[in-house]
Amino acid sequence: MHDAHSIEHHFLLTDLLFGIPALLAVGLYIGAVVLTNRRGRLRKWPGLRTLSFVAGVLFAAAALVGPLVRQSHADFTAHMAGHLLLGMLAPLLIALAAPMTLVLRTLNVHLARKLSRLLQSLFVGFFTHPVVASILNIGGLWLLYTTDLYAAMHSNFLLHIIVHIHVFLAGYLFTISLVYIDPVFHRFSYTYRTVVFILALAGHGILSKFIYAYPPAGVPVEQARVGAMLMYYGGDTVDLLLIFILFKHWYQSVRPRKLVSTVGKAV
């Protein structure tokens, strides 16, 4: 049923399906930056954000389009490398690029108001709730690797697409519910976010050890072990960045406003 020819045909289709939106996203972002910078009324858009966005989209695309996705069809380690790029690194880089702020700046006032009303809605609030985002993200991964979903994804074209979109979106929601870069209308305290994310990161670490011990159906033990270790240590690396940003924001937020006791009196 799945001869090499039809599989390659499917890959060409996913190349187009994911490649075109990726190019479109980069084009729109850069277009918006040019537009908003030309107005001159506001501060110039930081170049680092543009760079972060382009890098994020490229990393996501690397997991969806081209040689890596073909290799991950047969090789679990390659699949896990793709997962790290698509579900963790790309969402972080894109979140750091503050896309929603850029959109709000670029739109005219009328549309920007509509958009910000949407962002304030219960619907958006629900999906950006730290607990909901964590369950979607980590729970989704548990579902993928501990059921037959992983095997099914490789034979079912539609599932392949849905799972990959889910991994990226859930990773993005998870990131923006932890670190606030774009405007956030449903905010949670640092303590609350820290506690939820310790549990979520534990869930990720436990799952990677679980995969090490119980490879998903159809994955050879050796591949599962290397993939699990990649998931564990790679996850730690991206998590370290996330934790660092979270605490950096805390550090900035508790900045002492008055130095009366030390500087004021001396002056």
Place this chain on the structure above:
Amino acid sequence: MHNTQAHSDNRVTFARRNIWSGILFGLGFVAFLDETLFHQLLHWHKFYDKSTVAVGLVSDGLFHAFSWFATVGGLFLVADLRRRNALWHKMFWGGKLLGGGAFQLYDGTIQHKIMRIHQIRYNVDILPYDLVWNISAAIMIAVGIGLIVSARRDKRIGKGAFSHA
């Protein structure tokens, strides 16, 4: 004069933050050492040792995530104390030893012995290793508590940094 006074005032105000930053950093640091030194470099115990103890997996995962947060968070707390001129070395070191020792003792008793997730080494007489591991943990805890108590006493009797003579 004012500066010294303000300095020790800040330390007293943020005494608890000094202890907590130490505990968090000490805990994270020892967990990190355990993982790098014994798991990755020496391979004394492995990434995964027992597939039967689900509770071991969960506790390991939680602790790992917590220690990752604790290391970064603890250092940011230190940065905050320094910025406020409130870093109290004696308190901070007391917390560090207490946190590090508490983690090591937990690892050495609960994880190694009660849940038996992994041992320090395999195929050797384990007793000397267990003794060194747990006694050094107990010493760290004792010295840590000692430093915290001593720092409190310094404050009360106005010794060290607290004497404004």
